[in-house]
Amino acid sequence: EPEVTQTPSHQVTQMGQEVILRCVPISNHLYFYWYRQILGQKVEFLVSFYNNEISEKSEIFDDQFSVERPDGSNFTLKIRSTKLEDSAMYFCASSPPDRGTGELFFGEGSRLTVL
Amino acid sequence: AQTVTQSQPEMSVQEAETVTLSCTYDTSESDYYLFWYKQPPSRQMILVIRQEAYKQQNATENRFSVNFQKAAKSFSLKISDSQLGDAAMYFCAYRNAGNMLTFGGGTRLMVKP
Numbered sequence: 001e002p003e004v005t006q007t008p009s010h011q012v013t014q015m016g017q018e019v020i021l022r023c024v025p026i027s028n029h030l031y032f033y034w035y036r037q038i039l040g041q042k043v044e045f046l047v048s049f050y051n052n053e054i055s056e057k058s059e060i061f062d063d064q065f066s067v068e069r070p071d072g073s074n075f076t077l078k079i080r081s082t083k084l085e086d087s088a089m090y091f092c093a094s095s096p097p098d099r100g101t102g103e104l105f106f107g108e109g110s111r112l113t114v115l
Numbered sequence: 116a117q118t119v120t121q122s123q124p125e126m127s128v129q130e131a132e133t134v135t136l137s138c139t140y141d142t143s144e145s146d147y148y149l150f151w152y153k154q155p156p157s158r159q160m161i162l163v164i165r166q167e168a169y170k171q172q173n174a175t176e177n178r179f180s181v182n183f184q185k186a187a188k189s190f191s192l193k194i195s196d197s198q199l200g201d202a203a204m205y206f207c208a209y210r211n212a213g214n215m216l217t218f219g220g221g222t223r224l225m226v227k228p
Contacts, residue, residue: 033214044218055214093216102167102210104210107159109160
């Protein structure tokens with residue numbers, strides 16, 4: 001069964017460093033998302049992406065964040081200058097071109113630890 | 116903006132018993148989807164069950180079923196014959212006509228042997 005894959009599974013970085021989290025969505029999906037979950041808290045929406053541009057973003061997704069689909073298969077989330085509060089689990093998700101079952105398909109997450 | 120509320124931070128159930136997790140949501144839309152996701156310690160989000168708002172019949176997936184009350188904006192999850200592997204965080208989620216999924220705060224389910 002096709003699945004969303006994310007790399008790395010865990011990254012440790014120093015405050016102020018740039019981080020890129022990578023995702024490979026399911027191949028025929030056209031909508032892509034990043035969500036964040038700080039330890040012990042709810043899952044929060046960051047951004048959605050469609051047709052090579054951001055379609056929606058939350059107030060969390062400030063100028064330090066950017067997304068890109070560099071090569072037609074990968075979908076990346078970049079954090080330019082990480083802060084301690086960026087430590088979280090980051091989930092990538094994708095959904096098909098029609099609404100279908102309405103489901104978003106999630107990857108296994110990338111745990112980011114900022115020291 | 117849509118909000119999803121899970122009023123039970125933690126629930127506990129005896130193995131083989133039945134437990135119900137509550138969820139309410141706020142929306143002015145008539146067309147939407149509702150989901151329950153399970154998050155085990157591995158942290159992956161696993162879809163448990165989905166419900167389309169236009170369907171009156173409550174969704175069922177094996178031991179999992181929902182009680183969808185559209186007028187009351189309530190969407191509870193019932194787990195029958197609870198198993199140790201059901202222990203996890205459970206998130207209720209709402210998806211509108213767009214593509215954004217909004218999650219509730221989660222309910223931690225503990226299953227006692």
